[in-house]
Amino acid sequence: MKFGKEFASQMVPEWREAYMNYNNLKTLLKQILIFHRRQTRLPDNHVNSRPAPPSKAASLKRRVSLFRAFSGLTSRYGNNSPKEDKEDEVILVSAMQQADEEQGEDVQSYQTVFLRSSEEGGDLELVFFRGLDHEFNKVIQFYKSKVEEVVKQADELSQQMDALIALRIKVTNPTAAAAVAAAMSPFINRTNTGSIPLEVIHEDQQPKRTEVAKGYQMASLEVLNHVKVNVAPETPITTMKNVFKSLNPNLHFNKSEVKVAEEKLKQAFIEFHEKLRFLKNYAFLNQLAFSKIMKKYDKITSRNASGAYMKMVEESYLSQSDEVSKLIERVEAVFIKHFCNGNRHQGMDTLRPKAKRDKHRITFFVGCFFGLSLALTVAIIVSVHARDLLKSQGRTQYMNTIFPLYSMFGFLVLHILMYGGNVYFWARYRVNYSFIFGFKPSTELGFKEVLLLGFGLSVLTLAAVLSNLQMELDPQTKSYKTFTELLPLALVIVVILITICPFDIFYRANRFFLLVCLWHCICAPLYAVTLPDFFLADQFTSQVQLLRNLQFYVCYYGWGDFKHRNAETCNNSTVYDVLFIVIAVIPYWIRLLQCIRRWNDGRDSTQALNGLKYFSTIVALVTRTIYSQKGGIAFKVISASTSGFATIFSTYWDLVMDWGLLSRNSENPWLRDKLILPSRSIYFIAMVLNVILRLAWMQTVMDFRELPFLHKNALTAIFASLEIIRRGIWNFFRLENEHLNNVGKFRAVKSVPLPFSYEDGYKNL
Known part of the structure; x- marks a missing residue:
């Protein structure tokens, strides 16, 4: 690996701007190299060659010097070191005192005087030493x-x-x-x-x-x-x-x-x-x-x-x-x-703490589970086609009962895979997500570990789906097999037990971290809000359909409807309809309470506006749900207007406040002054996608609920998946903006509250 790449990889990400700009100085040297090639008429394809030496003796002398022991960083030049001939002097370096307007005091700076500026190409070398002095004084x-x-x-x-x-x-x-x-x-x-x-x-x-x-x-x-x-x-x-x-x-x-x-x-x-x-x-x-x-x-x-x-x-x-x-x-x-x-x-x-090692067995199992997921998906498609299940009389009943049970795991798997992609790109572009989230050293999950969890859950879910493709009642018992009907519930219990397992398996540190953040969200606003807390709450706002499916689990299995695959108890219950609205509002209500707590702690008016954004979303969500249940022109107009206002407000907040984009006077037009991704077009594509995916609510207002070839629950699952994808895109740019804020303030370590506070004016001497 070249030193430039090694140098960049060893930097503290939040201090990157404070390091010597090695690439810029290397570019200046490349200009000097091009000038010397033109002077000596060397071909342009000799990129790594150096200018021809003036003589054979000088060439031999420099070649021998390549084999000398290195003494650059630790050696000291004393009186015993050989003195150079003044005729061979190239630079003179001196220290001087300069006034610092920001600190109001004199600071020492170093200046290099280039003694060969009169020679051909000396102006290029002079620019190089000026840049070198600037970098050294900055450091x-x-x-x-x-x-x-x-x-x-x-x-x-x-x-x-x-x-x-x-x-x-x-x-x-x-x-x-x-x-x-x-x-x-x-x-x-x-x-x-x-x-x-x-x-x-x-x-x-x-x-x-x-x-x-x-x-x-x-x-x-x-x-x-x-x-x-x-x-x-x-x-x-x-x-x-x-x-x-x-x-x-x-x-x-x-x-x-x-x-x-x-x-x-x-x-x-x-x-x-x-x-x-x-x-x-x-x-x-x-x-x-x-x-x-x-x-x-x-x-x-x-x-x-x-x-x-x-x-x-x-x-x-x-x-x-x-x-x-x-x-x-x-x-x-x-x-x-x-x-x-x-x-x-x-x-x-x-x-x-020791550096985290990349384990080959994780890569192996990720590949195995991914292959199994593909194989099970193909098996399900073949089974549906061979048994002609799409034309079965029990298809509608299956989509109304079993499909919501398994689609919940589909939402969860998709969210995990999107997070795995986020982790991969955060690591690739050196966004310090481990520090931002506050993980303990060497406990953060890499993208392979996240994909392992996602594909592992995918295998379990697809295997359960394949074994539960029974569409018709048993003609003798007039019921479905109890074992296969209980598979979704068993899968939920397994996931919950793994999440709360106290043993040091399945990434216990991360599971405990997730549970703590979840508890803080539930108890909002009684805990001080940190970034992991509101970040997790934002994820739940994009998983409203998952929460509603979880509510369906409780009703479907709690009232025993699973025995006959009938959801009439849930569909005909007024309490269920009310909870259907409450469940969807809970994530936004948590974010509203978190904004109130952050405003109370810091008196930041921005948090008050953020809370207003979530309140407008709650109003829009309630009116849309009531319209979907009761219909009517009045509710349609109200839901359309409130949803339109909430969408515009939320989209503006995503792009400007969360992503830090749409800046008029920026060095990058309509973007930030500092960007991490190499291509600016990616930011514009992400903004357009965010706006389009934000409009998924229109399918409810415009009665676009069912297609001839697609069941309404399948259509709902598609739009819910689009919202999860939008959240995954949001996650990357939200954390990128947070990382750049830390870089701007050179925050590289966590600020830990100290246990004791001394009285004012008291000094322990």
């Missing part, structure tokens, strides 16, 4: 800002650790506070240089009491008088107490508070350590990129400028700063000591 400024940020966070975590240690001492053994503190406390340096964040002293390096009195101070219980605890778990009950201001935020000094505080602080350390690793990798990759680009420059121009430039790079803050490395060591030491009982192996496994 330096970003790295400095991030180092200052992590140092402040380290100081805050140190204060959090002081409060945690004091709380541990208070709860476990208050009478032996001094002894426990000597064994567990992270000592704070009180030298003239100030406190060192996250400084820890190991058991074998404990200072004596006299040394403690001179240079160190142990964490005392006094800090508990100046902190408030934030360890109360967020539940519907605590939310209601907060509404009525009845929740006491003070410490009660019990073990449950210690446990919750430890978990929160442990997660904060994990995220902080990940950020430090990102920052260390950022510095290394950029130094390597500057080394590579300068070697390419030397190769193309036959000059020797990389030594001088890399000397400047190695003497800069990017290479000389060791704050990040020290912080990584201190974080690891504190984490191992205080959260893993000194078990280094356990601590490092937690802080540095």
